[in-house]
Amino acid sequence: AQSVTQLDSHVSVSEGTPVLLRCNYSSSYSPSLFWYVQHPNKGLQLLLKYTSAATLVKGINGFEAEFKKSETSFHLTKPSAHMSDAAEYFCVVSPSGYGNKLVFGAGTILRVKS
Amino acid sequence: SQTIHQWPATLVQPVGSPLSLECTVEGTSNPNLYWYRQAAGRGLQLLFYSIGIDQISSEVPQNLSASRPQDRQFILSSKKLLLSDSGFYLCACGLAGGTDTQYFGPGTRLTVL
Numbered sequence: 634a635q636s637v638t639q640l641d642s643h644v645s646v647s648e649g650t651p652v653l654l655r656c657n658y659s660s661s662y663s664p665s666l667f668w669y670v671q672h673p674n675k676g677l678q679l680l681l682k683y684t685s686a687a688t689l690v691k692g693i694n695g696f697e698a699e700f701k702k703s704e705t706s707f708h709l710t711k712p713s714a715h716m717s718d719a720a721e722y723f724c725v726v727s728p729s730g731y732g733n734k735l736v737f738g739a740g741t742i743l744r745v746k747s
Numbered sequence: 748s749q750t751i752h753q754w755p756a757t758l759v760q761p762v763g764s765p766l767s768l769e770c771t772v773e774g775t776s777n778p779n780l781y782w783y784r785q786a787a788g789r790g791l792q793l794l795f796y797s798i799g800i801d802q803i804s805s806e807v808p809q810n811l812s813a814s815r816p817q818d819r820q821f822i823l824s825s826k827k828l829l830l831s832d833s834g835f836y837l838c839a840c841g842l843a844g845g846t847d848t849q850y851f852g853p854g855t856r857l858t859v860l
Binding site for chain 1: 753796837849850851853
């Protein structure tokens with residue numbers, strides 16, 4: 634069965650410091666992997682997507698994620714946090730790379746301190 | 748690019764009342780459409796998905812139903828709301844052609860009292 638584990642339910646960083654949100658996945662097939670961001674009472678916005686073209690994926694707002702097959706990880710990073718990055722982040726897997734259903738992680742709430 | 752509209756944005760309804768939430772999509776044809784619910788502390792739950800008009804699959808048994816009367820319109824309904832139906836309802840769109848990326852609407856906050 635496919636699954637996604639976000640290793641931290643809450644992460645707190647200071648403005649201007651690096652962000653690391655951790656995600657491990659389990660999939661029987663070569664998956665597509667996504668990161669979405671959700672601000673309070675808003676819909677989910679796609680940050681980036683991995684589809685095997687390149688292991689380092691660059692997304693919007695300065696975020697990037699690295700696919701590591703040997704570690705089954707897809708961690709999200711940003712060099713310098715901004716106050717506007719405070720939100721909930723979801724790691725998501727599409728197990729077969731094609732299909733109707735996504736598997737969502739439980740989410741990580743990012744807090745950015747001034 | 749596609750745009751997803753949901754209304755209403757917020758809704759407060761008494762227990763036992765009916766429900767109708769609407770989702771419409773612009774900028775793409777023959778999309779896959781999805782209804783999700785976010786309840787406090789429970790993450791995102793897929794409720795229904797549709798690959799075409801009148802082609803709807805239910806993921807979770809419940810007192811909700813979905814309909815797709817037009818290609819780019821997806822409706823979530825209930826005849827009698829329960830307290831447990833409270834939550835944030837999200838409509839999502841997957842582009843035709845087999846891609847697995849989903850794009851989300853702004854959501855509807857439903858409170859059942």
